[in-house]
Amino acid sequence: MRVNFTVNGRKQEADDVWEGESLLYVLRERMGLPGSKNACEQGECGSCTVRLDGVPVCSCLVAAGQAEGREVVTVEGLADFAKQREQAAHAGGCASGACGTSGTSGTSLDAAQQWSAKGTDSQTGEGGDLSPIQQAFIEAGAVQCGFCTPGLLVAADELLEREASPSDADIREALSGNLCRCTGYEKILDAVRLAAARQAETVEAS
Amino acid sequence: MSNQTSPARTPQDLNDAITGGIGDSPLRPDGTLKVTGEFAYSSDLWAEDMLWGATLRSPHPYARIKSIDVGPALKQPGVYAALTHKDVPGENIYGLKIADTPALAEGYVRYQGEPVALIAADHPETARRAMEKIVVDYEVLEPITDPERAAHDDTLPKLHPEGNVVRYQPVICGDPEAKADVVVSDVYTLGMQDQAFLGPESGLAIPAEDGGVDLFLATQHLHSDHRQTARALGLPAEKVRFTMSGVGGAFGGREDLSMQIHACMLALHTGKPVKIVYDRFESFFGHVHRHPAKMYYEHGATKDGKLVYVKAKMYFDGGAYASKTPVVVGNATSLGTGPYQVPNVKIEGWGLYTNNPPCGAMRGLGAVQPAYAVESQMDKLAKALDMDPVELRQRNAVEQGYTMHTGQVLDSPAPVAELLQRLKDMPLPPENRTEPADVRDLPGGVSNTTHGEGMVRGVGYSVIIKNVCYAEGADDYSTARVRLEAIGGEPVALVHSAAAEVGQGVDTVQQQIARTELGVERVTIHPSDTQVGDAGSSSASRQTYITGGAVKNACEAVREVLFERVAQRFGESPADLSLSGGKVVSAVTGVLADLVDVLGDDAIEETREYHHLPTYGMDPEAGQSQRVHVQHAYSAHRAVVDVDTELGLVKVVQLDCSQDVGKAVNPDAVVGQIQGGSTQGLGLAVMEEIQVKDGKIRNPSFTDYLIPTILDTPPMTVDVIEKADPNSPYGVRGVGEPPTISATPAVMNAIRNATGLSLTHAPVKPEHICGS
Known part of the structure; x- marks a missing residue:
């Protein structure tokens, strides 16, 4: 079958998709977006977390066909997604971005249509700006092997979108669907706290 | 045939502009790639x-x-x-x-x-x-499924030509028949743990035009x-x-x-x-697991709490193929006293072939099992003596200069008693919770199973010893190639080794060493491959020690060539020269030249190996050896738990660690290793077990094999001390494994402290606590 949906603001079309193929498979193997990871394929580990019309989902549990006509944001598009949310919030005066102009996804149609993939320099990793949560993960040491990182970033970004200053218990609850085997989670908590604190500073400053 | 010899996404040089030498905590060179989804797993x-x-x-x-x-x-x-x-x-x-x-x-x-x-x-x-x-x-x-029977029953079919015993190793010292005032004994069993790295086994093979691959x-x-x-x-x-x-993670798997x-x-x-x-299901069958063990332990002590003897028999189920079973037996028997002075010892270890899933390397190899038994025994002994469990441990703790039961002298700092004291001096979490309690902080969490009723708190301690590097005569050396050249008017070092960056941060450490040794900022890490010499395994807590040593050696060799060049040109003695901030500095005449000018168009490239001190096998009769292990590492944990005694649910409230790392080359990464390792140890104490029945795995999924989530993991205070090892580069001591080992018995002891139960099986399950 053919599936049409929007990925990171760009219209995409996948042909010859098998009925049983997951959204994760289509993203990774047909669209060249392997950032979302396959670690359990049954919705237990959260490594494949993406936003589907704004809602964080395990893309391994979403049949590709279910994404028809919908908007998907993956870790590859997270930085631009966050930037557009920031701009929308700025324009609309909404601190969290959750009440932006585009419903739950935080991306307006206009903005989505203007979106284009920005090349990242594969030699240096430079060229693409990072979202606050991505930057915080690096700085706080929340990344070791990094396999859980894409899913955690999408989940943590969504948490900070709806809850600007989450308590530790809130963070733990929001991220309890994302397994990490390397860090013991302490530095992941640090990263979310750091991103939240910076977000608060930005709001105060504006 | 494809002409392509590398995949579309290739492993790449890591050269983000990051600074920081030994003792700093620079950011990972692969961090940006990993948070953007660009990193090629x-x-x-x-x-x-x-x-x-x-x-x-x-x-x-x-x-x-x-x-x-x-x-x-x-x-x-x-x-x-x-x-x-x-x-x-x-x-x-x-x-x-x-x-x-x-x-x-x-x-x-x-x-x-x-x-x-x-x-x-x-x-x-x-x-x-x-x-x-x-x-x-x-x-x-x-199928043969009982390892103890495989050790002693000759009537069983031989799974391999040599029989079903992969290795038997006794270690005997002093008088194994010595008598003591107080004796405690028990039989401890430990379940099969999975490494559960998140990135399943995978790879891409590309046929080459030369008929190779x-x-x-x-x-x-x-x-x-x-x-x-x-x-x-x-x-x-x-x-x-x-x-x-x-x-995507490794942990031995x-x-x-x-x-x-x-x-x-x-x-x-x-x-x-x-x-x-592989998918997750296949991954459970596609790699070895931690050896489950059955351990018979007996400790004798004087009335005032000095250990007199330890006797132990340990059976390790290696499953169908040997993998690292011989090493598990060697580590377990040579470390089977724990970090304690015991004059009389008889420890026997068997590693067996069965038709159970094959077992091999996992973080804490061969030390996790006896540490769990010994630390359980120490609490049991403290109870029998009516003595504080920390004091009992401190009274018997090994020190630098102590001769282990294998005959090996502990030749570098062994701050066992100090680690325990530091932990004991840390503040405990408050007993009294806020009212009403947030269920997310209680056993059972959001399942809303208790609001505090039927709940008891316990505190448990443990301290452990682990060998670092390969043992018993292995020469697990490493190789590094370092190239120093001027690129774009800037001195740049390229480091090429085969060391496996599995997440622990060895790439960062290699960069730090090169920056410190060569006084440059830009250090590029070449992808690891087989075009350079062996680096040994990313296991046994050894990479910072051994590959770190190789990078240091190669940098020193580069520096030597450079200084010869400078000495000739400026008429200085090479011994007076040093490198700092991209400049060559003389102790006599000050700054001599920019490194870039000295290098010109001539790169300096040197390849060096690092070999650790020689070790020797354990003799087959009594396990004696001049030096079994390259180095020993020590860590201690204190766990605080709340237990819902009605439902048998455990909430680990706090899990603090004190560890000696010799020298923290990257202090933030050290803390990350300790927190991650502690969490794997917590998992083994309260949830992680591959259920094997009649040789078959019953729970090959993350639905049924549970690893700790962020909700299961408590705040962890990490206390790092640095007592340099004179034998290792920069004084480093292996970091990665010890915390995994000491976390498990600390949590077990805390649950015992809370419930008064003896709990001889790890992980503890609800039925062990509520008896039904």
Whole structure:
């Protein structure tokens, strides 16, 4: 079958998709977006977390066909997604971005249509700006092997979108669907706290 | 045949502009790539015209293979190959310590999940369906599932020609028949733990025009995989080239081969790139696990709490193939007293073949099991003596200069008593909770099973000893190539080693060492591959020590060449020169020149190895050895738990660690290692166990094999002390494994402290606590 949906603001079309193929498979193997990871394929580990019309989902549990006509944001598009949310919030005066102009996804149609993939320099990793949560993960040491990182970033970004200053218990609850085997989670908590604190500073400053 | 020798996404140089030398905590050079999704893990690789490999595995723990018919699979459209043991081009046998494992089963299958046949197809689902068409006729045999019986019952069938005992090792010192005032004993069992790295086994093999093959993979030890694979392929070493791709965690589970030989066989057979990626279910069968153990321990002590003797018998279930079983027996028996002074010792260890899942390396190899038994015994002894468990431990703690029961002298700092004291002095979490309590902080969490009723709190301590580096005569050296040159008017160092970056941060450490030794800021890490010498494995807490040592040696060699050059040009003595901030500085005359000017167009490149102190085998009768281990490391934990005694649920409230790391080359990464290791130890105490019944795994998924989530993991205060080891580069002491080892018994002891139960099995399950 053919599936049409929007990925990171760009219209995409996948042909010859098998009925049983997951959204994760289509993203990774047909669209060249392997950032979302396959670690359990049954919705237990959260490594494949993406936003589907704004809602964080395990893309391994979403049949590709279910994404028809919908908007998907993956870790590859997270930085631009966050930037557009920031701009929308700025324009609309909404601190969290959750009440932006585009419903739950935080991306307006206009903005989505203007979106284009920005090349990242594969030699240096430079060229693409990072979202606050991505930057915080690096700085706080929340990344070791990094396999859980894409899913955690999408989940943590969504948490900070709806809850600007989450308590530790809130963070733990929001991220309890994302397994990490390397860090013991302490530095992941640090990263979310750091991103939240910076977000608060930005709001105060504006 | 594809002309392409590297996949579309390739492992790449890491050269983010990051600064920081020894003792700093610079950011990871792969951090940006990892947070943007750009980092090329082995499962992300792709090549034009690529096929997907799949592995048919035995459904039986033990069976004779009467016949295999791959014909029906080959008839499926989209299928390019169906291979069996007959298609293994070289030797169909490999193994880390003992070559006993077939690449594809031949004659017999000895465990459930053993690879029997391979498929290559144009879609992973096609491959999976074709696999189901392969007809294997098995004569099912009665599996051997009791390791203790395998050790002593000669009437059982021999699973391998040498019998079912992989290794027996006694260690005896003093008078094993010594008498004591107070005696405690018990039988402790430990379940089979899984490494549960998040990135399942995967790799991409690409056939090369020279008849060889390039494999891009995730592993802990490139050269070990390379040697074993080349032998199975019947190819000379130079025609098999391995390159490290992104590794999604390891923890011991990537020391043995998984898909390496298989992907290469399929690529060579089809002439096309072949990718194999396990799913989580297959991963549970595709790698070795931690050895489950049954341990009989007896301790004798004087009335005032001095240990008189320890007697122990330990049985380690190695499963169907040896893997690291001999090393587990060696580590467990040589470390089986724990970090305590005991004058009279008799410890015996058996590693066995059974038809259970194969067991091998996992973080804390061979030390996790006895540490859990010994630390349980120490609390039991403290109770019998009516003594504070920390005081009892401190009273018996080893110190620098102590002679272990193997005869090895602890030749570097051993701050065991101090670690315990530091932990004891840390504040405890408040007893009284806020009212009403947040259920998320209570046992059972959001399941809302208790609001505090039926709940008791406990505190437990433990302290452990672990060897660092390979032992018993192994020369697990490392190699580093360092190239210093001027690029774009800036001095740049390129570091090339085969050290496996599995997440722990060895790439960052290599950069830090080069920055410190060469006084430059820009250090590029070349992808690890087999085009440079062996680096040994990313295991045994050894990479910062050994590959760190090799990078240091290579940098020193580069510096020597450079200083000769400068000395000739400026008429200075090389001994007076140093490098700092990209300049050559003389102790006599000050700044001499910019490094860039001295280098000009001539790069300086040197390759050096680092070898640790020699070690020696344990004698087979009494386990004595001048030096079994290169280095010992120590960590201590204190756990605070709340236990819902009615439902048997445990909430670990706090898990604090004090550890000596010799020298923290990267303090933030050290803390990250300790927190991550502690969490794996917590998992083994309260949830992680592969359930094996009649040789079959009952819970091969993350739905049924539980690892700690962020809700299960408590705040962890980490206290790092640095007592330099005079034998190691910069004084470093291995960091990664110790916290995994000490966390488990601390949590167990805290639960015992809370409930008064003896709890002889780890992990503790609800029924162990509420008795039903």
